[in-house]
Amino acid sequence: MAAPRILVLTGAGISADSGVDTFRTQGGLWERHDWREVATPEGFAADPGKVHGFYNGRRAALPEVRPNAAHRALADLERRLEKDGGRLTLVTQNVDDLHQRAGSREVLPIHGSLDRASCTACGAVHEWRQDLSVETPCPGCGKAGGMQPYVVWFGEMPRHLDEAEAALDEADLFVSIGTSGSVYPAAGLVAAARAGGTRCLELNLEPSENAGLFDDTRYGKAAQIVPEWAEELTW
Structure with a gap:
């Protein structure tokens, strides 16, 4: 059997196990900050200094966190698949660089x-690891x-969608x-994956809002269940 082509979507839950602040959990970033003031084009236009301060803090915290077992397992899986003619495309909603630091290449x-500025x-667009100001x-x-920070704010269109959709069209x-x-x-x-007949798996701490759309689900901490799933995967 040929190695499969896999599209992986990651969100805040995979980086939470590295100690990265999440947005929607109790005590998360959106409880401590008004997203309208720090994560919209209008907020930046009204008070760029405040927005820079918010992202400067998040950028400065990056060196303090490390990729966890889930990040490393995905990087290892990418290499295994490539070796056998398969492919892993990693679409991430996270603005940290933990996937890249773990060794993932197709991200x-x-x-x-966070490590870019435009x-x-x-x-x-430039590599950027220091503070920004007006x-x-x-x-x-x-x-x-x-x-400004090279991040997508509320009301803006995400990047790389055409590439993600093309990879999804080919995914098993x-x-x-x-x-x-x-x-x-x-x-x-x-x-979109279901409409194309692609099998769907959710790995999450708890059921997502669209958990009913997945064919299979596993729940627990990402640093535990992602390596377990990757190790069990055979072709």
């Missing part, structure tokens, strides 16, 4: 990346005031890991 960060003046000049065009299995099932269009991938 589509549809909500952007310039509204010239459109350039005084920060663009390394490309030199203009100050236009640098769709796996959703650590997602709430409430953030679209990512939450719509399972319905």
